[in-house]
Amino acid sequence: MKGATFHRCGCSNPETGKRYAPGKCPRLTSNKRADRDHGNWWGRYDAPMGADQKRRQPWIGPFETQTAAENALAAELARLGAGSPVLDKKILVKDYLATWLEGKRSLKSDTFKSYEEAIRLYFNP
Secondary structure (H helix, E strand, O other), X not given: OOXXXXXXXXXXXXXXXXXXXXXXXXXXXXXXXXXXXXXXXXXXXXXXXXXXXXXXXXXXXXXOXXXXXHHHHHHHHHHHHOOOOOOOOOOOHHHHHHHHHHOOOOOOHHHHHHHHHHHHHHHOO
């Protein structure tokens, strides 16, 4: 997996009214002292494809410094490399619970059945 950090702000282009692309705000590229602290640092990485077989590139941040963003990105990539699931902000509760229940195979059978029933009858609908 690979990732990158970038500087981003929430400024909009006055001519189009749309937000600037990451790193394209004129204040981010300015050398003026007042513009040095403009915006925040973010990280983005390539995550494994989800159940829908679509590309996923989660963002992490914001961070005050580039170093903090790089450290957080490295920690997230190491966590994913160890087999932890991707923290997906768009995941539905029913999908999360299905994944969670799959990892609970060490439960006693009656407990597993009661969890499965509660998810199927109460949480998913």
